[in-house]
Amino acid sequence: MDSFWEFLRHVHDAYGINLVHFYDSFERGRLLKGMLTTLQLSVLCIGLSILIGIFGAWLQGSRFRVLKTLVQAYIQFFRNTPPLVQMFFFYFALGPLMPRVVNDYGIAQPMLGSFAWAMISLSFFAGAFNIEIFRSGIDAVQSATVEAADALGFSRWQAYRYVILPLAVRICLPALNNNLVNLVKTTTQAYAIAVPETLFVASQIWSDRINVLEMMITLLLFYLFLVGILVWGMIRLERALAIPGFGR
């Protein structure tokens, strides 16, 4: 490995292609940490937004008008406002309202840091779309199938959990796939509230090392790779969930 880094250093010296973020162990370290942060943020937001989608869609099917209206208001709010503004709203407007806690060094600091706010705002953003995606899947499940569950004595939750949701998920997987891809790409906007994720770190490196082009290309390839893994995983999931004789 070391000789490979030496080779990259040589490429820089000889041809001016500046891959310092690979061969320099300090830059490499912070870039990797940034990528890890992106990964954490992506995984957490995917998980949370799916949970929001499942429960939101369940609430939308509720008999209580108030609940339905609240969910609808939430969806409209997060769908129809820019995600960056939402993040600023959470971080700059809601953040200061939160109680402060004293850290290990005796300094008072906000209860939630920028990472937590990014996670919350992105999850709510993607969650709003997930509710609509799951809802459309649920609506596509035949009401007769649901009636059969009712006739067999399933509770409303059991029918949802064991019949409606498994079918709805299969129906809406392609749409979910799209939204999650979007979510992973949108994690870069956490840059704006100084979450040390990949884009943030990359911009620090290119400011320090003046290797904008190389850094940008690295960045694009990284996201191409990350989203590629997600899509590959989703396709595997779609295959694993395929039911003989159902759908296609």
Add this chain to the structure above:
Amino acid sequence: MQANAAWTPDQPIVSVRDVHKSYGKVEVLKGVSLDVRKGEVVCIIGPSGSGKSTLLRCINALVGIDKGSILVEGQEVHDPKLDKLELRKKVSMVFQQYNLFPHKTALENVMMAPILVLKRPKEEVEAQARRLIKKVRLEGKENSYPGELSGGQQQRVAIARSLAMTPDVMLFDEVTSALDPETVKEVLSTIRELADDGMTCILVTHEMGFAREVGDHIYFTEKGVIVEHGPPATFFKEARDPRTREFLSQIL
């Protein structure tokens, strides 16, 4: 639904009295009454839209009623305090379009409700489910998904699924009308066997031959009322009401 103290097996197991049901402004059932005794096979026939499916749904409390009373084993089905689950254990329904769970195998379809609803142990339920699959002559299809089965096979899985709840009464809603003539026979013979075993059955059907052969009592409905009823021998030969005669002449 604790078996009502007043109810004994020699009284009707299902007793429908003057039931009215509207969907919005449309009155679908306009005072329907019928009695079913334990072990009896009652067939309901009548033109499309006359409210046959609605009547079955009311008996099973899948929909509410506006007026009247429906007693199952002496217990009022539309009592708001009634535990629906207790009713579901007594009355089971089979649908025209089978309505199997497409993401579950035939065996799983049969096992789901006993495990989730009756909370019975899995091993015991599986053994019972295998027996039921065998009973409806689908041995070897345990692990097939509904999408891999023919209509007749799916309908027999649906019957096995209903039987797994060990109901006292079974409702069949035109269970053969989505099937081709060959598979109709398979399903009818399954129902006939159930009837022979003494299962109480209420079936909505267009299969007059079957109704005449297996039915103990035939009801003819039109426009939300029961026009005429009687045992098959007299019903099919000596129908008095002109509406019944007209219907029978068209269909026979």
